[in-house]
Amino acid sequence: VNRFKIIDSTLREGEQFANAFFTTEKKIEIALALDAVGVDYIELTSPAASEQSFNDCKVIASLGLKAKVLTHIRCHMHDARIAVQTGVDGINVVIGTSSYLREFSHGKSMEYITKTAIEVITFIKSKGLEVRFSTEDSFRSDLVDLLAIYQTIDRIGVNRVGIADTVGCANPRQVYELVKTLRSVVKCDIECHFHDDTGCAIANAYTALEAGATHIDTCVLGIGERNGIPSLGGFLARMYVGDRDYVLNNYDVKALRDVENIVAESVEITVPFNNYITGYCAFTHKAGIHAKAILNNPSTYEILRPEDFGMSRYVSIGHRLTGWNAVKSRMEQLQLNSLTDEDAKKITQKIKQLADIKALNLEEVDLLLRKYHTAKSDNSH
Numbered sequence: 033v034n035r036f037k038i039i040d041s042t043l044r045e046g047e048q049f050a051n052a053f054f055t056t057e058k059k060i061e062i063a064l065a066l067d068a069v070g071v072d073y074i075e076l077t078s079p080a081a082s083e084q085s086f087n088d089c090k091v092i093a094s095l096g097l098k099a100k101v102l103t104h105i106r107c108h109m110h111d112a113r114i115a116v117q118t119g120v121d122g123i124n125v126v127i128g129t130s131s132y133l134r135e136f137s138h139g140k141s142m143e144y145i146t147k148t149a150i151e152v153i154t155f156i157k158s159k160g161l162e163v164r165f166s167t168e169d170s171f172r173s174d175l176v177d178l179l180a181i182y183q184t185i186d187r188i189g190v191n192r193v194g195i196a197d198t199v200g201c202a203n204p205r206q207v208y209e210l211v212k213t214l215r216s217v218v219k220c221d222i223e224c225h226f227h228d229d230t231g232c233a234i235a236n237a238y239t240a241l242e243a244g245a246t247h248i249d250t251c252v253l254g255i256g257e258r259n260g261i262p263s264l265g266g267f268l269a270r271m272y273v274g275d276r277d278y279v280l281n282n283y284d285v286k287a288l289r290d291v292e293n294i295v296a297e298s299v300e301i302t303v304p305f306n307n308y309i310t311g312y313c314a315f316t317h318k319a320g321i322h323a324k325a326i327l328n329n330p331s332t333y334e335i336l337r338p339e340d341f342g343m344s345r346y347v348s349i350g351h352r353l354t355g356w357n358a359v360k361s362r363m364e365q366l367q368l369n370s371l372t373d374e375d376a377k378k379i380t381q382k383i384k385q386l387a388d389i390k391a392l393n394l395e396e397v398d399l400l401l402r403k404y405h406t407a408k409s410d411n412s413h
């Protein structure tokens with residue numbers, strides 16, 4: 033799985049996040065920050081949604097980004113006619129095919145859906161734009177219906193077909209099977225979109241690529257409708273483990289933190305403590321046994337190299353699980369060179385004693401080390 037493209041949907045799916053309200057200026061700021069990361073595509077809210085949405089598509093399409101700019105529309109000629117006027121590079125078209133959506137949402141038959149899809153796609157192509165056709169709620173759609181429509185669409189020619197787990201019900205094995213089957217009936221690229229209701233979104237994205245998908249939808253911090261879709265950073269972390277060079281050569285992962293901070297502030301959330309890569313404890317090592325090994329060779333307990341992401345490692349030492357190797361390494365950092373291993377062991381016992389009452393912060397640990405060091409050099413004179 034070493035070739036993939038990222039379609040970041042923070043400015044479309046992300047706008048469906050509970051707290052999201054992006055002004056034009058904010059959208060531009062986010063688009064530029066995403067472009068700095070190097071995402072391959074930036075997807076924007078449908079220009080048919082509102083006047084502002086239409087104008088925002090035009091503005092962002094004219095920024096001259098490296099990323100291709102897409103907008104996202106329902107499978108309607110009405111929306112398609114508006115979308116082609118915005119100057120975007122491509123259009124992601126979607127329609128619901130599950131029985132739920134056909135019965136309780138738009139009420140259209142598969143024949144009608146297929147006919148409209150052909151009309152919309154042919155029209156978009158005639159304008160020289162990239163086009164993707166996707167079905168909403170693909171995992172609760174009839175497989176025979178799905179394959180039939182994708183095959184028809186592939187035959188008339190599209191850049192991509194898409195699969196969407198709109199409700200977040202799919203597990204990795206189901207994803208593998210559906211994408212694998214689809215891979216065997218279409219020639220075009222395959223885009224996948226997974227919701228994270230049960231925590232499978234990134235795993236599903238990874239599995240989809242293994243089964244032959246080519247494009248993955250992400251959002252910064254994983255925002256989106258309900259609890260969102262794969263986080264851009266989390267997805268990149270997943271892919272980095274498989275092929276570090278591919279990720280580092282194609283994306284600037286040091287720029288992730290910036291776009292996350294912009295989005296977090298804008299949607300009024302804090303970056304979660306357990307966020308991939310940039311969460312405040314993502315590179316903190318605590319247990320004495322871990323600390324010792326990390327100091328000898330970080331790869332022992334680190335699959336991501338913090339420096340690749342512009343982050344730094346932190347070894348926590350002021351707690352009851354601490355070990356003397358970590359304490360010794362701190363002594364060396366403070367250049368308290370006259371202290372021996374025996375001293376480190378004694379101080380470690382002292383730290384454990386104190387930390388059984390209350391954990392110490394680094395300043396308190398440092399103070400303890402310096403005091404010990406001063407007392408020792410006083411005694412020796």
Ligand code: HCA
Nearest residue numbers: 126166168169194196198225
């Ligand atoms: C929705 C639409 C969508 C579309 C995905 C796609 C979904 O909000 O219901 O076009 O690939 O999750 O189905 O986001």
Ligand code: CU
Nearest residue numbers: 045198225257
């Ligand atoms: Cu979605």
